[in-house]
Amino acid sequence: MSIATTSTQPAGARKAVIFCCDSRYLPYTAHAAAQIAALHPHRDFDICLCHGECPLTLPESLASLGLRQIRVDVDGRFEGLRLDPGANHDVYLRLALPEALRADYDRILYLDGDIFVQGGDFSRLLGVDLGAHPVAAVRDNIQWRTPERRPVQFARLGLPGTRYFNAGVVLMDTARCADMDLLGRCVDLGRREAARMIRHDQNLFNAVLQGDWAELSPTWNWQYSWAARLLAEMRTPNVVHFIGGTKPWRDTVGDIPPRYLRAMSAFLECHFPELPPPAVAASPMRPCSPRMVKMLLKHLVSARAMCAYLDRFEGDFSVIG
Template structure:
């Protein structure tokens, strides 16, 4: 069961008591279901709608690391989250990160809350608890990998390490659209679905404040959310991880993933295992998530739309095969940059 404070902690979802904490650096407050157990953590930021997917990924990581030396945290702010008691065996640290008006003035897509920016504040909020934070999106599927060793890799002097966005896998010099609108030169551009953060360097380099300043000054021309803030501020000042840790799953890379077997599959775009009307993804992803949901979230109907798998003679299958044939050499060239899954490429060696 979650840790319970002896004081007058307020009631949070599911009627559990949560210990009150405040970060001393800039008074970013938060409540948590227990104290930090280790000096590094894997963190998800989600609302109740995506909790089942974050919890599924957390359970996959926990299964890989039965004697783990890192915490697994699920964080939220404006939209509350309640983890069912049946998942107590995962020892998830549920954290309410209280950002107040920190993100006010940043652009938002319709239907979104400022919680989409929450990952920006994690190193500041948890400065007293963790030295390393591995942030993960919830729309992922874990297949393997030593996550503890990943969080120990050296990527100095950079504040973060991440995987290049798939738009630059085959065309590394492509200039992102956001860079064009901000009149910035081309630079390596990463996907923010997996970010390894060095807490001290992140805070010493004022990465949060720099992102907030840029985002509020140019809110009218910003695209998406914090991914473009990070990349526009850093302009290549980040360390590059192997795509094994963030294989961005698209129809044009699906077959390569079957051969490479990446540690982490990231379902970017609108097609997800639980929302795949055209049957573009392997059914195994949806089956695994559905089995998990039926066991721990029995009241949810996870599979919103699941079509039949692509037929071998379908137009989309033929297009997929042609795309793979044309891009194979450039994809291999990108993969060859990494001698193993824990190699880190810094800006000095690019």
């Protein structure tokens, strides 16, 4: 089975920031892409939107961003892999990026669409030294405070505990990924263990690599959780990743600080006015609410372990092999 690509324009550089999304997630992904474009008006990398069978239609108001749209046709490569209810095989598309785009790019930074970009030199990140590793990423937040914690999926597969990364932000060396047949090995494992798999490609990446990846600072994938939300306001990470069901366009309980909601609302109103307004609470969480008290206690209990984790990184571009 071969992988074919078609695009709206040729590659303009040898490195790229790439999002994979469908039409449902396009407005929110476009917001993140626009944030990166604003940070790098004279960038030396491409910003790409990849999709599967269903095409994406960007509004004319975003044409100035110069986003490259790429259709990736995997020719049934993901048949037999586990799917959550309502999902299609495009949820595995990021697995195919190194093989599909190796001729265009030496480095790819894959990003999920449910992120908020606050800063960072993405060009420099694309060039960090990965050593002999095929990818670099940030630990999943289940291991931020308990680094020896064994992921549930590893236990289900009978694998030993080791470092486990969140696949919402993955820096890929396309040649190394292709040379080690990372895609083929992930697909083989996913089919063989479909009955025991949970979720999608994040577990396949980690089960195949078994710690063979370079570790990035959490500033590039700050996973928004009860134990790290307030620290995010103090550390100002480059990329905030809304990993749960609460998003800047869907927050009915007031968990997310208003500045995220305002920025998303303004973007959607400008570029996607046909969409209904974001479903958000009338007011943010109150300081005396039980939810706030719970969050403060969680931060207090985990403070020492969080400091130990954060202190491992000297700066934004520290890489731990």
